[in-house]
Amino acid sequence: MTISIFRSSAIALLLALLATGCATQKAYDYSAFKASKPRSILVLPPVNSSPDVAATYGMFAQVSYPLAESGYYVLPVTLVDETFKQNGLTTPADIQNVPPAKLREIFNADAGLYIDVKKYGSVYQVVDSVTTVTAEAKLIDLKTGTLLWQGSATASSNEQNNSNSGGLVGLLVTAIVKQIVASTTESSYKMAGVTSNRLLTAGRPNGLLYGPHSPKYGSD
Amino acid sequence: MRFFSRTRAVIVTALPLLALTACANQQPRLYGWGNYQQEVYQYFKSDASKSPEEQILAMQESAQKVSAKGQKLPPGFHAHLGLLYASTGKEDLAVAELENEKTLFPESAGYMDFLLRKYKK
Numbered sequence: 001m002t003i004s005i006f007r008s009s010a011i012a013l014l015l016a017l018l019a020t021g022c023a024t025q026k027a028y029d030y031s032a033f034k035a036s037k038p039r040s041i042l043v044l045p046p047v048n049s050s051p052d053v054a055a056t057y058g059m060f061a062q063v064s065y066p067l068a069e070s071g072y073y074v075l076p077v078t079l080v081d082e083t084f085k086q087n088g089l090t091t092p093a094d095i096q097n098v099p100p101a102k103l104r105e106i107f108n109a110d111a112g113l114y115i116d117v118k119k120y121g122s123v124y125q126v127v128d129s130v131t132t133v134t135a136e137a138k139l140i141d142l143k144t145g146t147l148l149w150q151g152s153a154t155a156s157s158n159e160q161n162n163s164n165s166g167g168l169v170g171l172l173v174t175a176i177v178k179q180i181v182a183s184t185t186e187s188s189y190k191m192a193g194v195t196s197n198r199l200l201t202a203g204r205p206n207g208l209l210y211g212p213h214s215p216k217y218g219s220d
Numbered sequence: 221m222r223f224f225s226r227t228r229a230v231i232v233t234a235l236p237l238l239a240l241t242a243c244a245n246q247q248p249r250l251y252g253w254g255n256y257q258q259e260v261y262q263y264f265k266s267d268a269s270k271s272p273e274e275q276i277l278a279m280q281e282s283a284q285k286v287s288a289k290g291q292k293l294p295p296g297f298h299a300h301l302g303l304l305y306a307s308t309g310k311e312d313l314a315v316a317e318l319e320n321e322k323t324l325f326p327e328s329a330g331y332m333d334f335l336l337r338k339y340k341k
Contacts, residue, residue, distance in 0.1 A: 040327040061261035068295045069250055073327040076299035078263050079335065108330020189261060213250055 028206040033148040036141045039212050040073040042109035045081060045092040046135070047116045055120035056092055058189040059135060062196040063113070070202035071214025075109055083107075104142040111148060113200075114138045119154070121188050131157040131187045133195040139208070149208060153199035155191050252291025254282030260300060276304045295325050299332070306339070315339050 043063050048055040060077055067074045083106065089095045096114050103112055119134035134154040141148055202210040203220065210216040259279055262270055270278075279301050286293055302317030315336060322332040 057261070057264035061257055061264055064260070064294065064296055065253060065257055071250070072295075073325050074295045075328065075331055076296035076303070076321070078260055078296075078300050079303050079331075081264070082303065083335075106331070106334060108334075109327075193257075215247065 028149070030149070030209060032141070032146050033139070033209055036111070036144075036146065036148050037212075038072070038111035038139070038141065038148065040075065040109045041067055041111050041113050041139070041211075042075045042080065042103060042107045042142065043067070043077055043113045043115070044095050044103075045084070047092045047096055047114075048120070049116055049118050050120035052121040052185075052188065054185045054188065055117040055133075055192075058120065058185065058192045059115060059117050059133070059196065061189070062193045063115070063200060065193075066197045066200035067113070067208075067211075068213075070200065070208055071211030071217050073211075073213070075107055080107065100140060100142040100145045109142055112140045112142050114140060117192075118152075120192070122157075128158060131191045133188060133191040135192075135195055135199055137199055151199055151206060151208075153195050155194035155198060157187065157191060250292070251294035252286035252289055253294055254286045254297075255279070256282070256294055256297050256300070260296075263300070263304075272304050272307045276301065276308070279304065293324070295328070296321075298324065299328070311339050 043060070046056050046059045060081070064074045064077060084090070084095050089098065100112060103109070115135055115137045117133070117135045119132045122129050122131045132154065133156075134152070136152040137150065138147060139149040140146065198204070200208060202208045202214065203216065209220050210218070255278055259275055259282075262275060279297070283293060283297070283301075298317045298320040302314040302321070305311070305317060306314035318332050318336055318339075322329050
């Protein structure tokens, strides 16, 4: 009996979650974005505000997928990085300070994407180790310097495993195994992929608008 | 009774799955990505675990698989391959790949021409 009540409430809770899953928050003002109609995006090497030196390139390597699948031309990130290096610009902070007009002159992109990685890496928490990647982004019109859109997103390895069985020993073993995995930079890189998709996929609440290569272009 | 509880169990497992996919984009992907982003990451890591020649080979194989499926390669794929060719001294192949990028994505023309000026002297 108790079990059946528990089950019913679990179902009710899940239905409630389903209902709110796609609810829109306060509407974002897209007027500048819609007036600008960017076709190509120059992603600048992300500024790293986390303690992990791997954050800039872990994130930088993950941004092309969501932006291109949203319908934009993404300037090839490795070549962009080399071009900056050849011009003596090696730190993301210096690169993000280059005037938009100068960037447009070299790369001929419509918009620039300025990313700041706030969290990147794993934290060991007594019985668990959690990998978290959090990032903020601003899309700037490179012709005018106008802010077209800004957003932030986070992804964490403890989102999926809130239920755990095996008692305390089981938990400790899981934590140790996860620490070994998490201590490799690979898990942060994978988490950066989830964060990047959440941050830069068009069609999400308050997210980017679709670009010209998408069949949904102009529908939002 | 037994059947009932089993149905419930199925519902309870199915709902979170639904919740996870509810907001997912159902439309087909625009591009066949192959290993593009992994190779970009490999390049950035520059830990010498994979030589430029091995990276070129991996991208060529990936491009063939993507084309065999009738999919389009994503923005940047040809350009990155061009960069790898350039790093191994194969400048004619590098130029060809940058031209490919320009043909597939005319938006890239300004930047590709900027890069091509270095090779076409």
